Amino acid sequence: MSAALDKLFANLPRLPSIPKVVQDLIASLCKEDVDISDLVAQVKQDQSLSARVLAMANSSQYGVSKKIGAIDQAVTLIGLSALRSLVIASGMSRAFSKVEGVDMRAFWKHGLVTAGVARVIGKGKGVNAEFAYTAGLMYQIGELIIHLAYPAASKQLLRDNGPKGVELLKVERSLTETDHCEVGQEMAVRWNFPVEIRNALRWYAQPLEAEAEPMAAVVHISAQIAEGLEKGLGAEEISVGLDTRVLARLSMERPDTVWRIESCMDLPAASEQLL
Template sequence: MKTISEFFDAIEHLPTLPKVVQDVMQMLADEDVDINALAKVVQCDAVISAKVLQMANSSFYGATRTIKTIDDAIAILGTSRLKSLVVASGVMSAITHVDNLDLRQFWRQSLLAANISRALAIDLGKDAEVAYISGLLHNIGGLLMHMVMPETSIEVDALCRELSADKRQFIERQLLGLDHCQIGEALAIRWNFPSEISHVLRDYATPSHQHVTGLVVVVYLAVHITQGLTQGAAEVDILQNLNAEIIESLGLQSEGWLNRIEAYRELASATELFI
């Protein structure tokens, strides 16, 4: 398979986002969005509404009282974070089964990467919710690969289990002719996500100097840290495997990174609430 078009043509049923996700993203592109109208749109989808409330009431979001309605969720969490929760709920509900893939584990790792991306973006003064969505979707292309080329994708998984994202990308291209970054970008475009998200999905595995100040490097770091935490690596070992030049360019001390990675480890348990 040589082209993106051929790849997507081979998908019998391309996952589609629930209408509520598309509507919420469109509404929140308007800075003067009507909060009551926003709440009504979310409430139209009972499944996503329930999932958003479940997430919003978790200790992870630090709510000081029970959030019973979408109006409460907007008031307490804010519109940007609500968008992240709606997108996360919608994406996960759009893809509920893939043969020969542990989907719970897939979403577990994706959500951890999303939460680390958000935390890191906050530390670096970047858009936390765009970082969250980008982190959540970083390997969505790999999921689609399992749908189109399951046997070869299983082989790739076995070869790349402990390899970094850039090395996985290289092997995918060798065996499949495409890689998960290209496919993730193409899906984000088809789903009408903002270009800043599709560009992160395209570039996160191999950040260049031009990306050091952008969200590409945030997701790059989050994914590497997620991989280390998932494999049970110690904080110091995870740090040593990160790109030292990128770490230095961000102006954060090594000691600070060790503390961050330790804190990120605690996010792993929080992801279980969302699956």
């Protein structure tokens, strides 16, 4: 770890932590024979998670006629994929419940939309779609760490229409000698996340670099699509703004993205249930 990262983490009031159930779940994402009963048992021990699972199962999305009060029944209804999303999102958002100057609800909503898009884009592109979901959810986590470690300097990063992408990395480096991509990767290391997620967090803003693996390109494209969806843009309009060089990294062309974007149109509304 670089001296700049050492200094940043030394400045943190406390190191954010995520529930063990989230770490265990993410570690199990590459396994095909996941013991869902084990996961359900852990969810039952967490009151906040249990409440969210029941709230989702009883939402209008699933159209149940009779109120569901049992976790096992709720999990059967919503399915493993939705349960994973809920557990991971809940754990992440609780680790960073408040960061001064940052609209946390908007932050996590964007992360959830990006995550959902990354799951769709990642399928069939040689990456673990569930890893892509997690990487999409937390791709900006390094920004929160920088805000926590350097609150005064970070005020320069909060202005409207501030720098994005590579330009943001340059500004962060001028202020802290590191950037949110390096910080995000380090957090993924400390949380024992898989190397694929670590690489995506490190290189999503520079997905054409030699060190970047395909998942970094997935997250890069997904974040762009998420921004368009949150603005209410249509699939064709969003696709036009995508970087063709990054799409080529995934053996995709703009027309390939249109139907994928169309399948994600309801994500901004659906993400509200996970907040």
